[in-house]
Amino acid sequence: MLDAPARLTIHDLDCGSLTGVSLAIDPGEVVCLSGTSGGGKSRLLRAIADLDAHTGDVWWGDLHQGSLPGHQWRQRVMLLPAEAPWWFERVGAHFPATPDPSDLAAVGLPADAMDWPITRLSSGERQRAALLRMMAHGPQALLLDEPTANLDATTTERVEAWLLRRIRTDRLTVLWVAHDMAQVRRVAGRHLRINGNRLEAVAWT
Numbered sequence: 001m002l003d004a005p006a007r008l009t010i011h012d013l014d015c016g017s018l019t020g021v022s023l024a025i026d027p028g029e030v031v032c033l034s035g036t037s038g039g040g041k042s043r044l045l046r047a048i049a050d051l052d053a054h055t056g057d058v059w060w061g062d063l064h065q066g067s068l069p070g071h072q073w074r075q076r077v078m079l080l081p082a083e084a085p086w087w088f089e090r091v092g093a094h095f096p097a098t099p100d101p102s103d104l105a106a107v108g109l110p111a112d113a114m115d116w117p118i119t120r121l122s123s124g125e126r127q128r129a130a131l132l133r134m135m136a137h138g139p140q141a142l143l144l145d146e147p148t149a150n151l152d153a154t155t156t157e158r159v160e161a162w163l164l165r166r167i168r169t170d171r172l173t174v175l176w177v178a179h180d181m182a183q184v185r186r187v188a189g190r191h192l193r194i195n196g197n198r199l200e201a202v203a204w205t
């Protein structure tokens with residue numbers, strides 16, 4: 001970890017058709033984001049990661065997004081896109097160090113998965129390897145774009161449990177896009193939804 005855990009604060013952010021997004025997420029808190037397909041969830045995550053054009057302010061603790069080059073911001077506020085890119089031939093080449101075998105096992109990947117070529121990964125293996133890679137880089141805030149979309153129900157819950165343990169231990173600040181309301185109920189402390197051009201809170205029922 002680079003810094004102590006901190007709050008992620010978004011103030012009056014406009015991106016795409018979304019306007020006036022204001023939100024604060026505390027360390028260790030998971031906020032789920034839902035909304036119709038094409039409603040702007042991924043664009044909002046990309047704006048918070050400083051990858052898409054936007055107006056308004058984003059802070060991680062007292063660090064303003066505009067005060068750092070984008071790549072340094074994203075070392076702290078890390079985006080896991082729905083389809084994470086891969087550059088090298090082998091899985092392990094994307095990791096700063098070999099992951100702990102217990103982390104591999106926790107997401108259901110075998111110990112030798114680091115030696116596999118990227119081309120052999122199934123979509124679900126790719127998604128779990130991308131999650132492991134993200135966590136191996138020591139993020140402090142996570143922007144997760146449907147991180148379990150390619151996984152079966154059992155593997156989804158296994159990955160959720162592993163992620164939630166890491167989130168609580170490292171007190172990570174998390175914005176998690178999810179379509180599955182059962183998942184929202186399992187992982188989120190709060191649920192927000194994009195409705196038209198606004199972000200609104202969803203009450204627990």
Ligand SMILES: Nc1ncnc2c1ncn2[C@@H]1O[C@H](COP(=O)(O)OP(=O)(O)OP(=O)(O)O)[C@@H](O)[C@H]1O
Nearest residue numbers: 016017035036037038039040041042043044052082
């Ligand atoms: N760079 C861009 N310039 C203009 N429009 C864009 C750009 N990127 C995305 N869009 C549009 O913005 C809208 C929101 O896209 P976004 O990917 O954020 O949707 P989403 O809510 O994540 O959808 P899904 O649930 O289907 O993944 C879409 O209509 C998309 O076509």
